Amino acid sequence: MATKSDASDMAPDTAPETGSAVDAVVRQLRELIVEEGLKVGDHLPTERELCVRFAASRNTVREAMRIMKAYGMVEVRPKIGATITDNRMARAFELFSFNTMEVSRKSFADVQAFRDLIEVRSADRIFEVLRDEDIDELRERNASLADIRDIQEASEVDYAFHLRLISILGNNAILDVYSVMKPIILRIMQKGKTRRTFMTETFDEHEGVIDAMAARDRLAFEYRLRNHLMVGFKHFNEEIEETA
Template sequence: MSTPPAQSGLLTERIARQLEHDIRSGALEVGVKLPSERELATQFGSSRNVVREALRQLEAKRLIEVAPGRGSFVREQSSEQARGYDALYRAERPTVRQLIEARLPVEIEIIRLAAERATDEDLATIRAAMETTESATDVITKARADLEFHDAIAMASGNPVLRIMLSSISGMMFEMMLRSNSDPSIGEPGVPHHPEIFAALEARDAESACARMREHLSLGLRTYGPDLDVQLDTMARRHIETLLGEGRAG
């Protein structure tokens, strides 16, 4: 079964999210062998390549162990893994509004420092992420580049504590970016986006950079509508299903 490239990334995210949820909730217990790639592909209506990529994501998160010739098994989670920041955040069922409220003070301080401290190499990395976001034709690539853009600014701040703080919510940010990078209303005229933010950074204008980042992050407060106060996980799951449905209809 061949999956169109535009759909494969979304299917990968859907499968990985569902399996991760099942593992973390205990629906798939430690030691349980996952269905084969063929069975998972049939279950999720995808190709085996898509399933394989989803399993790689789970393996990278140390949620499963892949035994060559035997299959994939749910790993036992250490207390450190079980209490990872992402798991702690999600246990509180945060909404989109709450994520935006958290990002505002952190990223405004990050960009203020970046405007003062960014090296030429930092600026080149930020520019590359910005250009990838602008040129990407599928939502998964756009969202990943969007995340890299914000992470590169955090790196340029020269403050590892702030970068780690931002990294701790990167999973939730990615889910929000899936929506933002496929929502026409996000293209609202006059709203500062990555090029305007980058221009302020390049000019070493900390005040302008902070103002543009604030406006950029606050856009969701005006455009997410009813989704603003929906649990982030729920919003992301619904949006992935919507995008997949649009892809099939197209």
């Protein structure tokens, strides 16, 4: 017989299409921190309030809070509740937000170097698990670039192509990090495309990467993908020199 239960204890958890109910609440908590501009020392809503806000059970909220604590984002204390304890995540969200200031040469180089680590240097694993379906889907996504004339739309397709590429790794942690970085990656893609005929150059570069994958040529894959990532940096430098 149930005792001392309330609506939040009994509320059903509705899992998203992908991931668990706990994963969904973790994402919602992170969004709440960003949207409300919470900083170190600020308090999150109470457990009961979070249950109502996210339509989640108390057990789900508690498990999500344990994960947030493991991330180093909150500290949970009796009678005090959850407190933001580390501003590193806040700074990361600020860096990756759409309101980020103009992309600098340093941030451009740093992000592209990160992408090189994730995409290019994962070649061995990519080729180990690569399927024909992966190649077909990459070609399909790249084909949609042909009729695009808008830089923002082209960048979204470019990002989707690279996200599909790294999804071959089957590593959800990498996908999560890449997704968090989406805004700054899009800005960098747009920066690299402002001086390029992206509907042809980006398409051709992607096709070269796909052809190398289809041929199971790892060296060609690494060379073409790395060149694709760095071409935008070349145009970025040219723009700086012209305005200096």
